[in-house]
């Protein structure tokens with residue numbers, strides 16, 4: 060029978076069969092060795108083939124085969140440096156929750172996330188949450204000391220508008236919501252329908268609140284685990300998939316708030332910025348890194364405002380991040 064893995068506890072897998080029934084499954088003994096270099100050969104979201112075996116009074120499933128993955132996200136094992144842990148597979152989309160303040164989400168974080176998602180081949184929807192808390196009135200009118208002119212401050216809602224404009228221009232789907240008041244939550248549900256999604260974002264950005272808004276009563280474990288992290292306790296991450304009652308699936312990944320950093324060559328980084336990738340064939344040098352090279356189409360686009368400066372800055376940051384440890388620490392700070 061074919062099925063999809065919804066939960067795993069290490070050696071047992073909860074698989075929903077094509078008949079809609081959940082089966083407890085194990086992996087064939089030898090199968091374990093055949094996996095890629097990961098600590099878990101089968102991950103949540105995997106489509107598998109399994110057969111049923113009688114074990115005393117019980118019937119258990121034996122997973123014999125995994126279907127090729129559309130995509131998957133991994134986390135490097137802390138101790139076994141060469142080993143990776145596959146967190147989840149076959150993810151249709153990730154909703155990245157962004158908040159202007161409380162907590163602040165910087166464009167450098169968003170861009171790093173988008174680059175990783177591009178590398179994983181996972182579409183991202185940017186969700187600007189907590190719009191109910193943002194002011195739309197400038198808090199004070201400032202006078203420019205040089206010109207004596209009134210300068211209006213950017214409001215928090217302006218900041219949302221500017222970011223939405225920036226990312227929409229590149230081609231990313233953006234929506235502004237309030238998980239607390241329900242504003243545009245229906246839109247999120249529409250986008251989730253028929254798909255397998257994940258919610259990501261900084262701690263406090265509203266992932267659990269949104270999960271509860273799309274399906275009241277759904278209790279994600281993100282909080283509990285992240286609190287344990289703060290106390291320095293080591294916890295193993297077991298992702299879990301939930302069927303929602305409007306033909307949508309949500310993968311909860313306790314303790315994982317961002318994506319891990321994918322190892323990539325300097326030359327690759329630009330390919331994961333759609334607006335850089337799009338222009339690279341117009342650079343004079345085919346291997347242009349868009350730094351100091353002459354006749355660089357990317358730098359020209361930055362200069363004439365076609366590429367946002369914040370994006371170019373994020374690009375520069377990513378290609379200068381050669382020190383793995385530095386990168387790992389930065390990532391950990393986002394957990």
Ligand SMILES: Nc1nc2c(ncn2[C@@H]2O[C@H](COP(=O)(O)OP(=O)(O)OP(=O)(O)O)[C@@H](O)[C@H]2O)c(=O)[nH]1
Pocket residue numbers: 188189190191192236237238239240260261262263264265266267268269281282283285316
């Ligand atoms: N005013 C307002 N508050 C919100 C909104 N969304 C979430 N909150 C509040 O923000 C706080 C954090 O929300 P959570 O849903 O716990 O955030 P989280 O992303 O799940 O956080 P972690 O579990 O730590 O990763 C809670 O107090 C929520 O009530 C919103 O749209 N508007």
Ligand SMILES: [Zn+2]
Pocket residue numbers: 339342343347348349350352354355356357358
């Ligand atoms: Zn260039």
